[in-house]
Amino acid sequence: MRVDIYRRPESGGQFSYLAVPEGKVIPDEAISVDWEAAERSVDLEESVDRLPQFSIEDPVEQISSKGYAITSVKTLGDGELPM
Numbered sequence: 001m002r003v004d005i006y007r008r009p010e011s012g013g014q015f016s017y018l019a020v021p022e023g024k025v026i027p028d029e030a031i032s033v034d035w036e037a038a039e040r041s042v043d044l045e046e047s048v049d050r051l052p053q054f055s056i057e058d059p060v061e062q063i064s065s066k067g068y069a070i071t072s073v074k075t076l077g078d079g080e081l082p083m
Contacts, residue, residue, distance in 0.1 A: 003044050004021075006020070020068045
């Protein structure tokens with residue numbers, strides 16, 4: 001699957017990220033935030049359980065259930081997510 005990645009600034013110079021399937025719009029419940037395009041057409045393997053460069057846990061599961069995957073506040077900026 002390919003996804004488009006958006007980002008928004010957070011405190012301390014950090015960013016949170018949103019991944020949506022390539023070509024899809026940001027779902028209504030997440031659109032109220034000013035997301036800016038960060039990366040387009042990122043390959044997302046169906047078997048991955050995290051995207052550490054975006055601090056996103058369970059991206060495939062999140063996209064399946066919500067239509068998007070988003071940075072977890074508890075891992076914001078970690079770069080390495082807990083197992």
